[in-house]
Amino acid sequence: MFSNSDRFKESFLKRLESMCGKGFEETTKRDQYLTLGNMVREYISSKWIETNELYRSENKKQVYYLSIEFLLGRLLVQNLLNLGIKDVVEEGLNDLDIDLGDIEECESDPALGNGGLGRLAACFLDSLATLNLPGHGYGIRYKHGLFDQKIVDGYQVELPEQWLRHGNVWEVRKPDEAAEILFWGKIETSYDNNELSFKHVGAEKVLAVPYDMPVVGYHVDTVNTLRLWNAEPAAFAPNQDILSYKRDTEAITDFLYPDDTHDEGKILRLKQQYFLVSSSLQSIIASYKKENSNIRELHHSVAIHINDTHPALAVPELMRLLMDIEGLTWDEAWKVTTNTLSYTNHTILSEALEKWPIYLFKPLMPRIYMIIEEINERFCAELWNKYPGDWHKIEHMAIIAHDLVKMAHLAIVGSNSINGVAKIHSDILKHREMKSFYDIYPTKFNNKTNGITHRRWLLKANPGLTNLIKNTIGEDFVHQPDKLIDLKRHIYHPDLKEQFANVKRKRKEILAKRIAEKNGILVDIDSIFDVQVKRMHAYKRQLLNVLHIIYLYNRLKEDVNYTIQPRTFIFGAKASPTYYYAKKIIKLIHSLADKVNNDPRVSKIIKVVFMENYRVSLAEDIFPAADVSEQISTASKEASGTGNMKFMMNGALTVGTLDGANIEIMEEVGKDNIFTFGLTAQEVLNYEENGRYRSMEYYHHDLRIRQVVDQLTNGFFSEDEGEFESIKDSLLVQNDQYFVLRDFASYIDIQEKVGVAYQQRDKWLEKALINISHSGFFSSDRTIQQYADDIWKIDPMGVRV
Known part of the structure; x- marks a missing residue:
């Protein structure tokens, strides 16, 4: 039934009407999804049975x-891809004026x-x-x-x-x-x-x-x-x-x-x-x-x-x-x-x-x-x-x-x-x-x-980039992801860089449209899409990212001549229902977004977006659109990370501490193609052993830190001044367990370098392509x-x- 598009159409229409008990014109997208899903599972079943028989016999x-x-x-589109029948199905559905993407939206x-x-x-x-x-x-x-x-x-x-x-x-x-x-x-x-x-x-x-x-x-x-x-x-x-x-x-x-x-x-x-x-x-x-x-x-x-x-x-x-x-x-x-x-x-x-x-x-x-x-x-x-x-x-x-x-x-x-x-x-x-x-x-x-599977995070999530890579180095990387390194020979070619820039721009347009529809926020496609999506936890330091945005807001408000490369800060995260501190960070992000996005001048330069209900299907829109990947956990606390690998594979540059797999990403791409900052793991462990870290010293000696920390509770946000007192206490009274204030100055410095680097468009595109070419090492095929x-x-x- 999947041998060609005509045979698929015939089988699909027959199955659709028999399953739903109504004519094609009366069927809904969900009817169509369930019908196609049942057809695909039936097609899988023979291979499934044969696999189990093989395991038993051998x-x-x-x-x-x-x-x-x-x-x-x-799983629908991923299974179609893995079975090698996506093109047949898509062609047949198009003939029926059905969009596969619309059907996929019916799948939870x-x-x-x-x-x-x-x-x-x-x-x-x-x-x-x-x-x-x-x-x-x-x-x-x-x-x-x-x-x-x-x-x-x-x-x-x-x-x-x-x-x-x-x-x-x-x-x-x-x-x-x-x-x-x-x-x-x-x-x-x-x-x-x-x-x-x-x-x-x-x-x-x-x-x-x-x-x-x-x-x-x-x-x-x-x-x-x-x-x-x-x-x-x-x-x-x-x-x-x-x-x-x-x-x-x-x-x-x-x-x-x-x-x-x-x-x-x-x-x-x-x-x-x-x-x-x-x-x-x-x-x-x-x-x-x-x-x-x-x-x-x-x-x-x-x-x-x-x-x-x-x-x-x-x-x-x-x-x-x-x-x-x-x-x-x-x-x-x-x-x-x-x-x-x-x-x-x-x-x-x-x-x-x-x-x-x-x-x-x-x-x-x-x-x-x-x-x-x-x-x-x-x-x-x-x-x-x-x-x-x-x-x-x-x-x-x-x-x-x-x-x-x-x-x-x-x-x-x-x-x-x-x-x-x-x-x-x-x-x-x-x-x-x-x-x-x-x-x-x-x-x-x-x-x-x-490692991560490039079949989900490149082939499925980013078909435009996949086709560009295929046209440049052939299709070997599809079965052997380490072959992505062959792309490195072509990164200085002007046509490749321009085509990659176009792919990235189209994905930013898709994400910007989703943000406009879901959040009601219009974002600048030409801004840096700076993304931190992961579980909400103190050690992952979404707070450091937030404090930096407050700092940028202050600079832009205080100095009309201060300019930066426009940037859209995108967050996505769930906090455990009983993790009240993490939930306060989510509230802080939204309060900051209200402040920034409603400021007539600042909002033309920076925007803050929180994408609700972060999940795999949403991630498939986010990773291909990102320019900057925020991997800023306290060094020694993130075991590995895999989001860092997904961003890298889609041509985003990492801003990260020397933690988890960030270190191996740096070893692969070279120090010039990643933005690292902050304490090393050994320095963090030394602080924890000797107890000599004093967050109050950074608060008193860095006016930038004092200003942003005070703004948590001095009425800067429209909420009750006690709303974010627990966050301020975590930094000062509880001595900043995850060294947010210790790394703050270093983080500001590296973010300024990111802004400068992004303006050097040609070099930025080369860095992004170098990241993609080295991402094959982080395939889950190698790990498995x-x-x-x-x-x-x-x-x-x-x-x-």
Whole structure:
């Protein structure tokens, strides 16, 4: 049905009328989307079945990627691209006077993630399939995701994401493969034939029902699987309140990251994590046993990857399944577990390294807690043999200590590999944050610098730039992204620079139109589009960006002769619902936007825009239009970043600290093609160790800082003067934890250089093209190949078409 446009049109019209029960003229865009989506999924199905049959027949090692987030983005056009049928479909739809872009607008972004963690997982799935690697994702099918962000009077308001309101055309429900998950209750221990056995009695049972989604490789036959689990009621005890049981069960898969301010929310998060892990491992073992009889050989056929600490319960759960269900001894189960599991650390921030109170953990998962206790006892005994009498070190490294279960420690001890996600991040893990573990497990630690899929962030998001590159260096880079480096030979050619400038301008026009429609703000296409889009967090320092804009406003107001290159500052970010400080920053951005955009003179030079409800589909409009990429986290705090790579691939120049993958971007493009500023990671770590930073000194000695900080509370903004007092206090009373004031002068200086550089148009275009040509290194294909070779030990299957 996709062999040519005429055959597609015939099939589409027939299917549309049969599905909708009405004539073509009466159908809506949603009818057309659902029809096309069903046709594409049907087309995928044969490849999907063949892939699964191939995996079964070859019985080679497969990897299962466990992640609490998968931020997929819309799938219709991406699947058409990967299947190689987009042109056929687009031509056929055009003949029917249907625009593919209009149909795509009917598709909701799957609400399965929040930020970089989830988007990385999605990129990894894309690369696994495209490289013909046998790898699948396991996650949770959130009914309402994180939240749908609305801005009301400058404040963030959270509404449930209704992405499943019209169903999900890509998923297949598999109720026959449901797994049973047990919570609460107690463990009865007994001896039978001199063997210890454990029985979980009085448990609350929850059913995990899988919904499978196909993961289509680019121009290959491989279609892998993303399995998402939905919580549904199972059998319940007669003394249970059926309504509260149903409500508690469905709450497990209602929202991503429930509010954990109180115990009830902490329990729900723990439930989510165990629900994901237990259902996934039961499924993996069941699949393995269909083709293999010896469970002791599991690690030869299966690799299981823990994406951050959320799935760290895979360690005790795999032990439970191997011992209690499969009958292995502790030593046998531990060998299989540690050889099967691997772990990626994504942060050094203490609040993100999960620790759970025993008083909540133990009653909720009694058998799992017993196993963790035993793992901890054995690990501490190992430490005692290595460091006899060093109670402080043992206490520091223990999995259970101070009435807390430490998930990162559990993941490290129970895995065969621990990797960071950028060179500097991995070095900090090895030599600082996890040095004690690195000292005893040096061969476990390694680095895998993150990557992004150019199929989403170049081919799909920026077809104009893609075609320009194809016309310049050929199409090899489509399958081999490292071939983008061939573009470097052409960057000084005037025609290429002019064509690239035209591509960039068209994308700025598209984004400007969206801003006008959604925000009611007219922006200057010839201004610098200066963009900071990412999760709202203090360490990412959106505040530094805001203070700089206030400084520019002051200069423009105070000196009528002061001129700068016109600039449009674009923000996009969600703040966690309970992260009140981050929500204040969002309010501050809007208050500043009101001040700047309504000033008759200043608004002709600078504008401030906050784009509501930042998500993948919005990002696909933002990245191609950006001139400047703001990557200004406090050095040492951003593990890697991937937005920096997406901007780079689309020809934006980075303004960044020497943090995360910014350092590797600088190494690739050269210091002249990136704008770096601020403290180094070592300088930040030194400040944190010696405690000699005094933010008040910068406030008192730099008049620019004093003016912008005072303006937070002196009536500069029209709100109550106390509105932003907490932000001012964070800088002065709380001593500026993320060194905003320390880096302020350096940031002003580098931004002035950006403005000057942008005016040298020819050189700017060369710098942008150099960034694009070096972006191939940051492909997730490279990252995944390194995981496959060094950690998972998996080989490709299937044949490229």
